Amino acid sequence: MSLKKKAQAGLEYLMTYGWALILVTAVVGVLVFLVSTPVAEVKFTSSDPLRFLLKGGSVNAGVAEIKMQNISGGKMTITSISGDYVGCIVNGENVPTVINTGEGIDLQCTVPAEGTGEINIVYTDFAGLQRTVSVTGNAIVEVDSGGESSAGYSTPGGTATCSTFHSSFICPNAHDNSFSTYWISVDQSDPQDIYFDLGSNKFVSGVRIKVHSSYTDQTMNIDVSDNAANWTNVATGWTPTDGVNWNEKTFTETNARYVRVFISNSPGYTLITDTQIKSRG
Numbered sequence: 001m002s003l004k005k006k007a008q009a010g011l012e013y014l015m016t017y018g019w020a021l022i023l024v025t026a027v028v029g030v031l032v033f034l035v036s037t038p039v040a041e042v043k044f045t046s047s048d049p050l051r052f053l054l055k056g057g058s059v060n061a062g063v064a065e066i067k068m069q070n071i072s073g074g075k076m077t078i079t080s081i082s083g084d085y086v087g088c089i090v091n092g093e094n095v096p097t098v099i100n101t102g103e104g105i106d107l108q109c110t111v112p113a114e115g116t117g118e119i120n121i122v123y124t125d126f127a128g129l130q131r132t133v134s135v136t137g138n139a140i141v142e143v144d145s146g147g148e149s150s151a152g153y154s155t156p157g158g159t160a161t162c163s164t165f166h167s168s169f170i171c172p173n174a175h176d177n178s179f180s181t182y183w184i185s186v187d188q189s190d191p192q193d194i195y196f197d198l199g200s201n202k203f204v205s206g207v208r209i210k211v212h213s214s215y216t217d218q219t220m221n222i223d224v225s226d227n228a229a230n231w232t233n234v235a236t237g238w239t240p241t242d243g244v245n246w247n248e249k250t251f252t253e254t255n256a257r258y259v260r261v262f263i264s265n266s267p268g269y270t271l272i273t274d275t276q277i278k279s280r281g
Contacts, residue, residue, distance in 0.1 A: 043057075043137070043138050043179050044057035044064075044135055044136065044137050044138075044180070045135070045136050045138075045179075045212055045213050045214075045243070046068065046133060046134075046135055047133055047134040047135070047136070047213075047214050048131075048133045048214075049169075049182055049212065049271070050071070050072075050166070050184070050269070051070070051071060051072040051125075051131075051133065052068050052069075052070070052071075052072075052105070052121075052133045052135075053068060053069040053168075054066070054067075054068050054180050055067045055068060055069055055104075055180060056180050057137070057180070059111055059137075062110060062111055063108060063109070063110060063111065064085060064107075064108065064109050064110075064111045064137065065106065065107070065108050066107040066108075066109075066119075066135060067104065067105070067107075068104070068105040068107065068135075069102065069103070069104050069105060070099045070100065070101055070102060070103050070104075070105060071101075071102070071167070071168075072101065072125060072126070073101060073126070074101050074125060074126025074127070075098060075099070075100050075101060075126050076098075076099050076123045076124065076126065077096055077097070077098050077099070077123060077124045078095050078097045078098075078099060078105075078121055078122070078123045079095060079096050079122050079123060079124060079130075080095060080121075080122045081095060081107075081109075081119060081121050081122070082119075082120050082122075083117060083118045083119040083120045083134075084112050084116075084117025084118050084119070085109035085110065085111055085112070085117050085118075085119045086109060087110045088107060088108065088109040088119065089107075089108050089109075090105060090106070090107055091104075091105065091106050092106070092108075099123075101126075107119070107121075107135070111137065116137060117136075117137055118134055118135070118136045118137075119134065119135040119136075119137075120132055120133075120134050121134070121135065136213060138244045152206075152278045152279075152280065153208055153276040153277065153278045154276060154278075154279070155175050155176075155274075155275070155276055155277075156196035156197070156198055156259070156275065156276075156277050157199060158196060158197030158198055158199045159172075159197045160172050160174055160175050160183075160194055160195070160196050160197075161194065161197075161228075162174070162183060162185075162192070162193065162194035162195075163185070163192045163193050163194070164185050164186035164187070165183060165184065165185065165186060166184040166185060166186045166187075167184075169181075169182050169183055169184035169271075170183065171183055171194060173273075174194055174273070174274065174275050175196060175274065175275045175276075176274070177274065178273075178274065179210060179274060182212065182272065182273050183270075183271070183272050184269050184270065184271045185269050185270035185271075187269070188266070188268050188269055190263065190264060190265050190266055190270075191262060191263055191264050191265075192263045192266070192270040193260055193261065193262040194260070194261050194275075195223075195225075195228060195259060195260035195261070196258065196259050196260075196277065197228070197257065197258055198256075198257050198258070198259065198277065198279060199257070200257060201226065201255055201256060201257045201281075202255070202256070202257070202279040202280060202281045203253050203254070203255055203280050204224055204234075204253065204254055204255070204256050204259055204277060204278065205250060205251060205252070205253040205254075205278050205279070206248060206249065206251065206277070206278030207222050207235075207248075207249050207259060207261065207275065207276070207277055207278070208246045208248040208249070208276050208277075208278075209240050209247050209249075209261065209274070209275050209276075210245075210246055210247070210272070210273040210274040210275075211240045211242075211247065211271065211273060212243060212271050212273055213244065214243070215243070215266070215268070215269070215270075215271040216239075216240060216241050216242065216243045217239060217241075217266075217267055218240065218263050218265070218266040218270060219237060219238070219239050219263070219264050219265040219266070220238045220239070220240070220261055220262065220263050220264070221233055221235060221236050221237070221238070221261075221262040222234050222235035222238065222249060222251065222259070222261060222262070223260040223262055224254055224256035224258065224259055224260070225257070225258040226255075226256060226258070227257075228257075231260060232254070232256075234251040234252065235249050235251045246276070250278070255281075259277050261275070
C-alpha cells in the first residue's frame with residue numbers, strides 16, 4: 001500500500017472513531033465529577049455529652065454511622081429510637097440494647113436527603129430512671145473544622161491551660177481541630193477560663209469559638225497577655241449563640257502571646273468544642 005493510501009486510511013479511521021473517543025472521554029469526565037463531587041458534611045452533636053460522649057460520625061451512601069460512648073457511670077438500656085433519622089440499629093442490633101458503662105455505642109441510621117435531622121434516644125439508666133438524649137446532625141455546606149482559614153484564623157499550636165476540667169474533657173480538647181471533642185469544666189461554678197499560648201508574640205485581632213448546641217448562652221470576655229499573668233481585656237460580654245457554626249469576635253489588633261477566653265457566666269457547665277485565633281506576625 002502506498003504512503004498516500006496509508007495516510008488516507010489513517011484519516012478515515014480518525015474520522016470514524018475519533019468522535020466516539022471524544023464522547024467516551026466526556027462521559028467518563030462527567031461520571032468522575034459526579035462521583036467525586038463532595039456532599040455537605042454532617043456535624044453531629046449530643047444533647048448530653050456528660051453521659052453520651054460523641055466520638056465521631058460520618059455519612060456514606062445515605063447511612064449515618066455515629067460513634068458514642070456510655071460515660072454515665074453505670075449500665076443503661078436503650079429502649080427506643082425515633083426522629084428524622086430512621087431504621088436505627090445499635091451495635092448491629094435492634095433495640096432494646098444494653099450498654100455497659102464505658103462501652104462504645106455504634107449507631108447506624110438512614111439519613112434524610114439533606115443530612116440535617118435529629119435522633120431521640122430513650123434509655124433507662126442504672127437507677128431505673130427513663131431519660132432521653134438527642135443527637136443532632138447538621139449539614140455543613142462549607143466545611144471548616146480546623147487549621148488555617150481564608151479569614152486568617154488558625155488553631156493555636158501551643159498549649160492550652162484551663163481553670164478546671166471534667167474527667168476526660170481536658171483543656172487541649174478546646175483547640176484540637178475536632179467538633180466531636182469538648183473542654184468541660186469540672187462543675188457548674190462561675191467563672192471559668194482557658195488561655196492559649198501562641199508560642200511567641202503576635203498581632204491578634206479576633207477569636208472564633210465552636211460551642212455545643214446546648215451551651216449557646218455562655219457569657220465570655222476575651223483577654224490578652226504577654227506573660228499569662230497580667231491580662232488586658234479586648235472584648236467584654238460576648239455570648240456565642242450559634243451551636244452549629246463558628247462564632248466570631250473581632251477586636252482592635254493588639255500584640256500578645258497569650259489569648260484567654262474568660263467565661264463569666266454559664267447556666268451550667270462551661271463547654272467549648274474548638275477555638276481558632278486570628279493573628280499575624
